[in-house]
Every structure is written in structure tokens, then in C-alpha cells.
Amino acid sequence: MRKLLGDIKLNGRRTIFASVTALVFSLSAAQSVVAQDRAGDFALLDQDGRFHHMAWYDNNKAIAFLVQASGDAATQSSLASYNALKEQYASQGIVFMMINPLGEQRDVVKADADSLGIDIPVLIDDAQVVSEALGIDKTGEAFLYDPKSFRVIYRGPADQSMANALAAVVAGNAVPNAVVATQGTAVAYPARDKLLQEGVSYSKDVAPVLAENCASCHREGGIAPFALNSHTMAQGWSPMIREVLMTKRMPPGQIDPHIGEFRNHYTLTPDEQQKVLQWIATGSVKDGDADPLAELTWSQEKWAFGEPDLIIKVPPQSIPATGVLDYIDVVVPLEGLDRDRWVRASQYVPGDRTVLHHTLNAFIEPGKRPSQGLITRFSDPDQAYITPYIPGADPHLEEPNTGGILRAGTSLALNLHYTTTGRETVDNSEIGVWFYPDDEIPTERRLGDCACIFTPTWTDIPAFDPDFEQTASITIPTDAEIMAFTPHMHFRGKRMVFDAHYPDGSVERLLNIAQYNYNWQMEYQLAEPKFVPAGTRVVVTGAFDNSEQNKANPDPSRVVPWGQQSWDEMFFGQVYWKEVKAATAISSN
Structure with missing residues (x-):
């Protein structure tokens, strides 16, 4: 069989490929019974x-x-x-x-x-x-x-x-x-039969799927452990590719594709899955002279939107090789901000992503002490949004005509969570900020709120419980267009769903994170904003797996409280929206 596949690779004729592919699947089907x-x-x-x-x-x-x-x-x-x-x-x-x-x-x-x-x-x-x-x-x-x-x-x-x-x-x-x-x-199996008839092309069918969904991380200098930068690499890693596709471990951060439409859904379509897996089953052969994966080029620039208008340098943090680190709080004056500016984009570039797990941030008003002037992006609708760092996060670009103001004299309060990796390191992180031109003031605001559970309303997770649910909700006060959602739990997080409870009593599921993964906490962005009337309640239900079957569970025998460290738990279900003006709300209905 290996020789036959080799002959196909050299010959390249579709008829021979289809014949031998059919033979491979005939043998496979006969064995699988x-x-x-x-x-x-x-x-x-x-x-x-x-x-x-x-x-x-x-x-x-x-x-x-x-x-x-x-x-x-x-x-x-x-x-x-x-x-x-x-x-x-x-x-x-x-x-x-x-x-x-x-x-x-x-x-x-x-x-x-x-x-x-x-x-x-x-x-x-x-x-x-x-x-x-x-x-x-x-x-x-x-x-x-x-x-x-x-x-x-x-x-x-x-x-x-x-x-x-x-x-x-x-x-x-x-x-x-x-x-x-x-x-x-x-x-x-009509899709399989069609592929058997037509054949699967590495260059036309498979490489584009890998390029679109895998190669941005699996590249030289990327965050993934190996580079899918050629047919040879894709062929060599094909058993692993099959395993992660069959178990839905990759692409990361997968959500339920049957609920809503998202820009960053991180899923493959059934057609894409079938083509990649059939290609692997038939030997992962290459057709043609060109190699689309080898031809991919990646920008070496660390900034997503060109040189930032403002670069915020986070004070260097020395991280020891071992031990448990308390969260670190730092306040960074925004030097170089000589006038009020409207923010259109921001990006957090970690100095050492192997130790920086996530950050939170808030603003301190000019002339105020942190205890007096702390402003979150939820409490002031005009306040700018500066993206924090979370695993798998992308740079943040506001929607057209949308943004918040960053006032001269403001300081940024950062809450930094680090984990040790067995080696000493220093994290030198930077935050890039891009502004609108001075004569361009956006009229739309990105608003939001968090369906969160803190102490004392937190309910401790029982020991060995494989599916412990907690629920929180927020109410959107005005007609609005929901834009995005962000979940946050720790190692025991299992799933999280966002349901809209409308004033008329109807309920609609907006997002189903069926396989929550602590390593990939995405902001899931709707492909099109979702209109909801004033008074809509967004109910967020999350489940925790505190059983021995959860391989990431630090200690299933422990009753788990709320806490900042990863072996404790949290529950955040953040919702982002824009207020809809009266005329827009009428047209949306």
C-alpha cells in the first residue's frame, strides 16, 4: 500500500489517485466492521x-x-x-x-x-x-x-x-x-463518496484549511510548538492533526457552531474536516510542484496596526523559577499623553508569554489616588477600552465610529497574574495604543457588564463533583446591539452558555462554549451585532468539573472556594454591547 501511494505521488494522475483511494477506504471499511x-x-x-x-x-x-x-x-x-x-x-x-x-x-x-x-x-x-x-x-x-x-x-x-x-x-x-x-x-456517506470520486488535493483542498486555521500559530516564532510551514511538516504531524480534529482539541477555543455566527469561531466546517481527514487517511500525499504552506509569509512586526501612537511600558517583573506568586499590582502613568485622545485600537504584547497568564486593568482619574479615582470601562461610558492580556487574545480594534476617551494625566492600574515555569525570567510587557485623529471624534461607545460571581454570593464547589453549575445575570438597560462575549473560569471550568431572556418572556441562546479551556479564553465576536430590546436579561450559566476525570484539576478532593489563584475558582461572563438610538432600534425591529 505504501508503494502504491508513492506511485500516486510521483504520477499525479487523478484517475490512479481515485482508484487507490477507493481501495484504501474499501480495506478500511472492511476492517472497521x-x-x-x-x-x-x-x-x-x-x-x-x-x-x-x-x-x-x-x-x-x-x-x-x-x-x-x-x-x-x-x-x-x-x-x-x-x-x-x-x-x-x-x-x-x-x-x-x-x-x-x-x-x-x-x-x-x-x-x-x-x-x-x-x-x-x-x-x-x-x-x-x-x-x-x-x-x-x-x-x-x-x-x-x-x-x-x-x-x-x-x-x-x-x-x-x-x-x-x-x-x-x-x-x-x-x-x-x-x-x-x-x-x-x-x-x-455522500461527502466521502464524492471525495473518493474526485480525490482530495493537498494544494487545493488541505493546505488552504491549514493555512487559514492553523499556520498563524503553528509557524516559526508562533505560540504553537511546531511549524506547519511545508507539506513535509504537515505530513509528519498528520497523525497528531487527525487526533486533535477528532477530539475537537484544535483549533483551540472551539464553540458550538450551531449557536450564533461569530467572526472568530475557531471551528472547521464538516467539509473542511472531511477533506483533511480523508487526505490523512490516504497517506497525506502532495500533488503538484507548488507548496502553499511553504509560500506563506508572516509579518515580523510585533504591532498589529503599525507603530502605536502611544506605547505603555509595563514595569519589568522578575519572575522566579518556582513558587506561587501573588497577583502584582502596578500603576503606570501614561507619559506622552499630552491631551485627551479617543482610542481606536490597543494591543498587549507580553514580554514572556510563558509566565504571564492574564492581566486586568482600570484607569485612575487625573489628580486622584487609586482608592479614589479607579474607573472601570463599565462605570464610565465614555472611558476608553485598553485590552488586557488573556490566553489566545487578539489585538483589539474598535468598530467603525466607536471608541472611548483617554484623558491626559490618566494612569493605568494593572493587575498581573504570573505562573512559574521552572526557570527564572523577566517579563517586559508593552501595551500599544492607537488614537483617532484629533478632528475625528467617534460617536459610538463600546459598553459592557459582567455576569460575575464573587464572595459572599459564591457557592463553593463540592469535592469530586463532575458538573457543578453556577448562574449569574446582567440586565441591559437600553436597546442595544450585543457585540461580543468573554468567559473566565479556572482549571475546573467545563462549559459556559449565554442566554438572552427577553422582556416578552422568550429565551434565545446566544453562545455555547461547550468545551471551556482555561488555556484559551477568547473574546467571541459576533459576525453581526445582535439587537436586544431594553430590559433584556443575559443569563450566564457555567459548569465546573471538580472530578478526577478533569486532567487539569489540581485536587478533586478539595471543596473549591472563590479565589484569585488558579487552584481556586472564578466565574466571569462578560457581555459587550453598543447602545442603539431610537431611530436605529425602530429600523432593527
């Missing part, structure tokens, strides 16, 4: 937008799946026996789910599940890549999947054969009959 085949780790969202990563369930003996399709007779005929097995074995280390291999619309799947009284997760495979890896070819069939080895250990009907398999798994024995013939509705 055999139990004990390693399907690999994966993650999917269910009908409620909840994230399920198979490795998280590795403290169980197996995961049971029933292949589901909405309105499907084979699914319905298997449901009663599947539910009976669930009643018997769910308390014995078996997790029960369903999987929809068709990538059907979530509301359709949810409605079907509700009508049948299904009270378990139905994982929806939008790109059909997980279903293909599992070897799913019909509905109504049941699978047993080992979340430790990532292997299918049984496939067949949800009847006595599956009961025998479950009994063996619970007892710690090998499954006696791992493959049993099943009747059901055939599952089609």
Missing part, C-alpha cells in the same frame, strides 16, 4: 449542545451506543431492548448514549428524541468522520466502545447478544461474540 478494531478517541456534541469526549469516560468499563436516525424504524425497533439493557447495566460502569451518523439538524434530532422519550445523549456526527471511523453502516445497530483503548469491542443487535457482551465486560472478561449480524437502514 470487525470488533476490537481501534477507532480512536473522539468527541461530539449531543442534541442539547453538550460536549462529550470519550477519554473523559475512561473510568467506566465501556460506552454503549445505539445508531439513531430520526423517524427511523430500525432505531425505534431496537429502542425498547436497548433501554432495558440500560436499566440493567447503567449502574455497573456502562455509559449509554446514541449516535446520529447522518449529521441531522439538532432540532430534528432533539424533537425525535423527545417524542420517543429518549433521556440519554444523542451524539450528532455533523461531518460523519466519527461514524466512518467506528464502521457504522446501518441504523438500529448497537456498539460497545472501550474508552481506555478506543476500540470497538462489540457490534450487533441490542438483544441477548449485547446482553451477553455487557455481562462479559462487567465481569472483566473478553466478549464471546464480538460481531453479530444486524438488520437496519443503510447509512450513506
